[in-house]
Amino acid sequence: MSFVGTFARRHFEPLMLSVQVLVDLGVVLLACVLAYHAREYVGWRTPTPLAAQWQLFYLTAAVCLVCFHAFGMYSPIKSLLNIEEFKSISKATVVAFLVLNVLFFFLRKTDAPAEGPVWSVLIKLHERIDFAGKPERFSRIAVILSFVFILGFTLVSRFVSFKVIQMLHRRGIGNRNVLVLGTGQTGRRLQKKFVLVPTLGLNLVGFVGEDDDEIGKTIGHSRVVGKVGDLDHLVRQHKISEVFVAMPESTEERVLEIAEVLDRMGVVYHIVPRFYHLLSHSVRIETVDSIPLITRTDRKPGWLYAAGKRAIDVTVALIVLVIGAPFFLIPALLIKRESPGPVFFLQKRVGRDGKLFQMIKFRTMHAHMSGDAPKPKSGRDPRITNIGRWLRRYSLDELPQFLNVLRGEMSVVGPRPEMPFIVNAYGPLERERLTVKPGLTGLWQISYARGEAIHENLEYDIYYIEHQSLLLDVVIIALTAFAVVKGTGAY
Numbered sequence: 464m465s466f467v468g469t470f471a472r473r474h475f476e477p478l479m480l481s482v483q484v485l486v487d488l489g490v491v492l493l494a495c496v497l498a499y500h501a502r503e504y505v506g507w508r509t510p511t512p513l514a515a516q517w518q519l520f521y522l523t524a525a526v527c528l529v530c531f532h533a534f535g536m537y538s539p540i541k542s543l544l545n546i547e548e549f550k551s552i553s554k555a556t557v558v559a560f561l562v563l564n565v566l567f568f569f570l571r572k573t574d575a576p577a578e579g580p581v582w583s584v585l586i587k588l589h590e591r592i593d594f595a596g597k598p599e600r601f602s603r604i605a606v607i608l609s610f611v612f613i614l615g616f617t618l619v620s621r622f623v624s625f626k627v628i629q630m631l632h633r634r635g636i637g638n639r640n641v642l643v644l645g646t647g648q649t650g651r652r653l654q655k656k657f658v659l660v661p662t663l664g665l666n667l668v669g670f671v672g673e674d675d676d677e678i679g680k681t682i683g684h685s686r687v688v689g690k691v692g693d694l695d696h697l698v699r700q701h702k703i704s705e706v707f708v709a710m711p712e713s714t715e716e717r718v719l720e721i722a723e724v725l726d727r728m729g730v731v732y733h734i735v736p737r738f739y740h741l742l743s744h745s746v747r748i749e750t751v752d753s754i755p756l757i758t759r760t761d762r763k764p765g766w767l768y769a770a771g772k773r774a775i776d777v778t779v780a781l782i783v784l785v786i787g788a789p790f791f792l793i794p795a796l797l798i799k800r801e802s803p804g805p806v807f808f809l810q811k812r813v814g815r816d817g818k819l820f821q822m823i824k825f826r827t828m829h830a831h832m833s834g835d836a837p838k839p840k841s842g843r844d845p846r847i848t849n850i851g852r853w854l855r856r857y858s859l860d861e862l863p864q865f866l867n868v869l870r871g872e873m874s875v876v877g878p879r880p881e882m883p884f885i886v887n888a889y890g891p892l893e894r895e896r897l898t899v900k901p902g903l904t905g906l907w908q909i910s911y912a913r914g915e916a917i918h919e920n921l922e923y924d925i926y927y928i929e930h931q932s933l934l935l936d937v938v939i940i941a942l943t944a945f946a947v948v949k950g951t952g953a954y
Contacts, residue, residue: 475637475664476539483537483624484528490620491527494612495520495605501612502605516605523563523609530559536621545625545662546906546930549938552621556614563606629662638666640702644691644721645709646672646682649735653709654683659911668701691721698730706730711737764931771933772874779875779940780865787862794825794859797850802829807863812880815900820872822880823863827851858947864903876936877902878924896924899931904943 499516531537534555536548631637641657643650650670657665669688672678677687689697697703706725710718718734725732738757749756764772795806808826811819828846847855854860867873873880880901889897906923907913927935 475631479628479637480537480539486620486624487528487531487536487617488524490616491524491613492520494616495523495609498605498608498612499602501608502602519606522566523559523606523613526563526566527556527559527613530555530562534558545621546926546935546938548621548625549618550932550934552617553614553934556610556617559613560606560610625662628664632661632664635666638664639704640668641665641705641707642668642671642688642694642697642701642703643685643707643709644671645713645735646670646677646680646687647709647712649711650707650709651682653707653735654685658684665705668697668703671697691724694724695728698728703730706732708732708734711735768931768933772876772936773871775933775936776868776875780868783862783865784869791862794850794854798826798848801848801850804829811883812901813883813886813897814872814880815897817886817897819883820867820880822873823866825851825854825860825863827854827860858908861903868903872900874900874902876905876927876939878905878927879907892921892925895928896921899928904939906939909939909942909946 495516496513499513531552534551536551536555628637643653654667654670657663657667667685669686670677670682671694672680672687672690675690678689680687688701694706698706708718708721708725710721722732722734747758747760749758798806805826808824808828809821810824812822814820827848828851829848851860864873868875877900878896881896886893886897906927907920910920910923927939
């Protein structure tokens with residue numbers, strides 16, 4: 464491998480961060496230039512030539528980059544499906560717009576005497592950057608258009624960046640070698656996440672067990688490469704960057720012993736806590752003297768969110784049903800032509816607070832094979848018709864559920880409703896899904912785990928329930944539209 468290739472692999476994250484800052488800078492400047500020309504294109508002409516606007520463009524870029532950093536957009540830690548990053552982009556753009564307008568107010572020429580060092584510096588700054596003193600130099604319409612473009616372009620560029628980084632990690636570029644301590648269910652769940660989410664950039668070298676007889680066993684696609692006593696040798700041999708301690712069933716003393724060993728070795732480590740399902744909720748850490756307490760925060764959304772969410776549901780449902788009504792006839796005719804039976808498939812599902820309702824879908828299976836059976840695992844399932852396979856691929860079989868949305872039984876975004884026999888086996892954690900209205904789409908549907916059972920991937924629904932917001936709903940709807948166009952629907 465060349466020196467450049469070796470350097471890039473060893474310094475992948477700082478290099479990607481540097482590239483991302485440069486891309487963001489280019490995106491912001493491009494948005495400003497296009498906004499300037501767009502204003503002239505619609506007839507709102509300004510007497511100021513483009514060359515005189517660059518002072519404003521540079522200031523806008525500086526403010527945006529500072530706000531991007533303040534909202535964590537350059538953090539190497541990624542959230543679930545990068546949802547928090549998309550939310551941060553929206554918040555940072557709005558704050559940058561407000562900050563720039565505040566600067567317009569303060570960066571104005573003043574006739575006040577320069578008394579004291581602070582005023583002297585401010586006046587000198589005003590002399591170099593003076594917008595309010597010459598209002599004809601910039602256009603308020605162009606500024607507003609700039610930030611509209613900045614928001615849109617940054618969302619698109621970050622989405623492309625995530626895909627590029629994902630592609631590089633899939634090819635092994637920039638991945639960090641990691642070990643998982645613990646061969647139980649928790650360790651296996653971590654292994655599953657490492658495989659499903661390549662954007663984490665984690666290459667699982669293997670498991671580390673507690674007993675000699677575990678060494679050499681295969682768990683999934685990984686082997687047990689040693690035991691805890693071999694950690695020092697394993698870390699040096701495999702060039703381990705991080706260690707995940709997945710032993711929630713072990714005693715506190717044992718976990719602390721392992722943490723002490725890893726501290727001495729200087730290895731970054733992460734510990735899965737014993738009550739990690741509880742920590743999936745929004746919690747805060749309190750103390751009684753020196754005793755830490757975990758307290759669950761109250762995350763019930765207010766009436767404003769409920770009203771806004773219902774408004775989005777009704778608006779989206781009406782748009783889809785009115786515009787898409789003529790196109791409903793085509794799949795209906797094809798379904799009737801291919802196999803006998805009804806066009807629509809009605810099934811009882813469990814909604815909010817355990818209430819039953821009839822969910823409506825286009826029938827995608829042979830009528831005599833449809834029922835309360837588990838979902839198909841692949842597109843080759845014999846129960847699925849030819850037209851049904853196509854409808855499932857592009858999620859078009861879900862379109863009639865917008866009628867459920869209009870009736871208030873479902874929402875556009877929310878956990879998928881399950882069948883009663885599955886809900887009857889729910890435990891306390893699974894029943895959290897019933898605290899909100901079920902939806903047509905959600906985090907699970909646009910995740911890497913969408914091919915698996917819904918109830919086996921609760922973390923997506925729990926995350927949504929704990930972080931409900933109108934902005935999150937809009938982000939999920941946008942990502943769902945992209946997935947539908949791409950054709951990555953369910954089987």
